[in-house]
Structures are given as C-alpha cells and as structure tokens.
Amino acid sequence: MIDANTDLYALIGDPVEKSLSPAIHNYCFKATKENSAYVAHTITVDNLEIALKGFATIGYKGLNVTIPHKVNVMSYLDEIDAYADKIGAVNTIKIESGKLKGYNTDGLGLLFSLEQHQFDVKDKKVLVLGAGGAARGIAMTLGLAGAKSIFIKNRTMKKAVELKDDLISALPDTIVEIIGNGRLVEDYDLIINTTSLGMYPYIHTRQLDIQFIKGKTILYDIVYKPHMTKFLKEGLENGHQVIYGIEMLIYQALVSEEIWFDKKMDKVQMGEALSTFLEELI
Ligand code: NAP
Numbered sequence: 001m002i003d004a005n006t007d008l009y010a011l012i013g014d015p016v017e018k019s020l021s022p023a024i025h026n027y028c029f030k031a032t033k034e035n036s037a038y039v040a041h042t043i044t045v046d047n048l049e050i051a052l053k054g055f056a057t058i059g060y061k062g063l064n065v066t067i068p069h070k071v072n073v074m075s076y077l078d079e080i081d082a083y084a085d086k087i088g089a090v091n092t093i094k095i096e097s098g099k100l101k102g103y104n105t106d107g108l109g110l111l112f113s114l115e116q117h118q119f120d121v122k123d124k125k126v127l128v129l130g131a132g133g134a135a136r137g138i139a140m141t142l143g144l145a146g147a148k149s150i151f152i153k154n155r156t157m158k159k160a161v162e163l164k165d166d167l168i169s170a171l172p173d174t175i176v177e178i179i180g181n182g183r184l185v186e187d188y189d190l191i192i193n194t195t196s197l198g199m200y201p202y203i204h205t206r207q208l209d210i211q212f213i214k215g216k217t218i219l220y221d222i223v224y225k226p227h228m229t230k231f232l233k234e235g236l237e238n239g240h241q242v243i244y245g246i247e248m249l250i251y252q253a254l255v256s257e258e259i260w261f262d263k264k265m266d267k268v269q270m271g272e273a274l275s276t277f278l279e280e281l282i
Pocket of ligand 1: 250
C-alpha cells in the first residue's frame with residue numbers, strides 16, 4: 001500500500017507511455033516487500049536539468065533514463081560510476097542526500113543473460129547489428145568483458161565509424177571493425193541485433209539475412225516486442241540457438257534494483273517470475 005513513507009522511483013524519457021519498466025519494478029517492489037512505487041514521467045530535453053533538480057528536491061530515491069536522455073543526462077549528475085563513464089551513457093540514477101549518481105545497467109543485464117545461457121564472451125568474435133544507443137553500451141560491455149573481436153554493421157556509416165573509434169580508444173586489446181554488406185559470411189560466436197528492425201509495428205523486417213550466417217552462431221535480438229522477432233524466428237528455423245530481448249530488459253531492471261537497494265537479488269528466480277508476469281503484457 002502506498003503511504004506517507006513510500007519511496008519513489010521513476011522512468012524519465014520521451015516518450016515513456018509504452019514502457020514496461022513501471023510494471024517490472026512495481027512487481028519487484030511487491031515481491032520483495034519494499035515500500036516503494038515506480039512511475040513514468042515524460043521529460044523533454046529542455047526540461048531535463050530542472051526536472052532532475054526537482055526529483056532530488058522532492059526526495060525520489062532513483063530513476064531510470066531512456067531515449068533521448070541517456071547521454072546528455074550525464075552533464076547534470078553529481079557523480080558517474082566508472083563503468084557508465086566508459087560506456088558514455090547512463091540508464092540508472094541513484095539519489096542519496098540530494099546527490100545524483102549515474103550508472104549503466106543495460107550491458108550488465110545483457111551480460112548476465114548470456115551467462116544464464118552458459119555463454120562466456122571472453123575471446124569470442126561478436127557481430128553487433130546497429131550503432132545506436134543500445135549498441136554503444138552493448139559493444140563496450142562485451143569488449144570490457146573480454147571479447148576478442150567486435151564487428152559493427154550499421155545503416156548509417158558515420159555512426160558506425162564514431163562507435164568504432166570510441167571502442168578502439170577504450171579497448172586497445174580488442175579488434176574492432178566495421179563490415180559492409182559484402183562480408184557477412186563469418187563464423188561469429190554471437191550476433192546481436194540492436195537495431196529497431198523487427199520491433200512492432202515493423203515486425204516483418206530484419207537487419208540480416210539468416211542464410212548468410214554460418215556455423216553455430218548464437219543469435220540475440222534485444223528487440224522484445226514482439227517476443228519472437230523475424231530475426232529469431234528464422235534463426236530457430238535454421239538451427240541456431242536464440243536469446244530473447246525480454247531477458248536483457250528484465251535483468252537490466254534487476255541490476256538497477258540492486259544498485260538502488262544496495263543488495264544482491266536472486267536475479268534468476270525473480271527473472272523467471274517476471275518473465276511469466278510479462279508474457280501477458282507483451
Ligand atoms: P537508437 O539509438 O535510435 O538506434 C537505432 C538503431 O537502429 C540504429 O543503429 C539505426 O541505424 C537502426 N535502424 C533504425 N531503423 C532502421 C532501418 N529502417 N534500417 C536499418 N537500420 C535501422 O535506438 P536504441 O536505443 O539503440 O534501441 C534500439 C532497439 O533496441 C529498440 O528496438 C529498443 O526497444 C531496443 N532496446 C531493447 C533493450 C532491452 O533491454 N531489451 C534495451 C534498449 C533498447 P542508423 O544509425 O542508420 O539510424
């Protein structure tokens with residue numbers, strides 16, 4: 001029950017109406033008996049700084065940050081965790097004594113889900129489809145976790161080059177390359193779709209023709225709506241192991257809760273419960 005002692009958390013972004021984050025976090029608060037509530041606020045770019053001051057003043061305990069603020073929010077924080085700083089984006093903020101500290105849990109959520117599939121990224125060859133906000137966090141995380149080589153394929157070459165340059169300067173021991181359409185037949189260990197292709201309502205699109213993929217490559221689609229994207233459906237039909245975007249969504253949320261409440265959660269058990277709960281919402 002919400003009462004005078006309820007701690008407040010929120011997602012900030014624009015738009016936020018379709019987000020599953022309130023459902024996920026309120027489910028967890030109830031399950032873990034935290035007297036906390038989570039809402040979503042539409043915050044425009046022009047209002048971001050003043051809104052952050054407002055959240056700290058009112059006494060919000062934490063925030064999640066989504067499009068379009070993940071990068072520019074960093075200018076308004078009191079402190080940034082070293083890992084988020086390296087990635088160059090923040091998706092989680094903890095507020096203590098009026099001070100805001102930024103973190104990034106997107107990549108950690110993805111990494112945790114890979115671990116659940118017994119996939120150790122160390123020394124692996126990975127292809128990242130896309131070079132947007134999510135690709136940035138994911139590629140950097142995979143590099144920091146020891147991937148041997150990271151290949152990037154993106155529609156807009158300029159963004160692919162920017163991402164490549166940032167990865168090379170942060171990860172001197174990792175091979176980073178951009179690939180064009182002519183070079184897709186490779187024995188990648190993992191291919192991750194981080195583009196919005198396949199996402200509702202563009203469900204009949206995908207970034208890569210599955211026929212070009214050779215070997216035992218694992219396919220991961222971070223798009224979670226629909227659950228079964230065209231990319232993963234074709235992958236399954238061609239005998240590939242696939243990982244669904246809902247896993248990253250759930251685990252990044254649980255890592256945010258670990259930061260806010262400063263305690264370890266049983267992420268596997270809570271993840272399973274959440275996955276059943278979310279089936280009806282997606
Ligand atoms: P973003 O920064 O806007 O990046 C979008 C990416 O998709 C860019 O690489 C863009 O290429 C590419 N793209 C978009 N339309 C395309 C088209 N018609 N043809 C080819 N490429 C196209 O978005 P984001 O934040 O990275 O999010 C991307 C997707 O990941 C969204 O579907 C989002 O819902 C999902 N996501 C999932 C999770 C999760 O937890 N599962 C977390 C974050 C994001 P250009 O550079 O050429 O524009």
